[in-house]
Amino acid sequence: MEASKNLIGLKDKVVKFCNSREDILRFSGHIPKNLRYHANAPQKQPVQKLIGRISTTEFLNTKNILDSIIRTNYELKWNTTYSENEVGTDFIKRYGWFDLIGPNGPFHMEGIRIMIGYWGANLDYQMHWHEAEEAYVPLAGSALFWSEHNGTKIAGVGDIVIHKSNEKHWTKMTDGFLLALAIWKGTNLSVNPKISSRDGTKIHEVKEKKD
Numbered sequence: 768m769e770a771s772k773n774l775i776g777l778k779d780k781v782v783k784f785c786n787s788r789e790d791i792l793r794f795s796g797h798i799p800k801n802l803r804y805h806a807n808a809p810q811k812q813p814v815q816k817l818i819g820r821i822s823t824t825e826f827l828n829t830k831n832i833l834d835s836i837i838r839t840n841y842e843l844k845w846n847t848t849y850s851e852n853e854v855g856t857d858f859i860k861r862y863g864w865f866d867l868i869g870p871n872g873p874f875h876m877e878g879i880r881i882m883i884g885y886w887g888a889n890l891d892y893q894m895h896w897h898e899a900e901e902a903y904v905p906l907a908g909s910a911l912f913w914s915e916h917n918g919t920k921i922a923g924v925g926d927i928v929i930h931k932s933n934e935k936h937w938t939k940m941t942d943g944f945l946l947a948l949a950i951w952k953g954t955n956l957s958v959n960p961k962i963s964s965r966d967g968t969k970i971h972e973v974k975e976k977k978d
């Protein structure tokens with residue numbers, strides 16, 4: 768099966784964007800444009816409604832990628848890694864992410880996994896950590912990021928936030944929504960995050976829901 772024009776368009780724009788940014792290149796290396804395609808069946812999530820409402824003209828540097836995400840919205844396999852018990856109902860309803868490039872496809876690559884995630888205004892993405900090294904690259908909106916090594920910092924379009932393997936980090940959507948690339952690097956990119964509970968006392972082993 769071949770990828771749709773919309774999905775190929777989104778992949779090409781993200782690859783071009785990543786390869787054009789020195790800071791992303793330093794993290795992930797050059798991303799090839801030609802990648803084997805394996806279809807991921809679309810998956811609906813409440814977050815899709817919010818994706819459709821992004822005013823892309825406010826983000827001229829990334830507008831082409833944002834328009835492409837909106838066009839592809841209902842072809843994408845949207846996921847929510849966590850359970851309501853771990854992060855709360857509001858979080859589950861206003862957050863989601865999908866794989867674009869990586870070992871899980873839809874465009875196959877080993878060693879690098881590129882996801883795109885959305886977090887609604889005022890959400891609090893609790894402290895979590897994971898084996899993969901990570902670079903967050905905002906494509907729209909901005910947020911307050913914290914990690915053990917970086918401390919707190921507001922990051923928006925044009926910035927990059929890097930987390931080392933198993934470095935604890937959290938994000939607060941203090942300034943509206945955030946839509947960002949999440950780029951993972953490592954040898955086993957399917958190991959899921961661990962997350963602390965909302966009151967900070969309990970640590971959850973996150974088991975990603977499989978198809």
Ligand SMILES: [Fe+2]
Pocket residue numbers: 895896897901930936
């Ligand atoms: Fe992370």
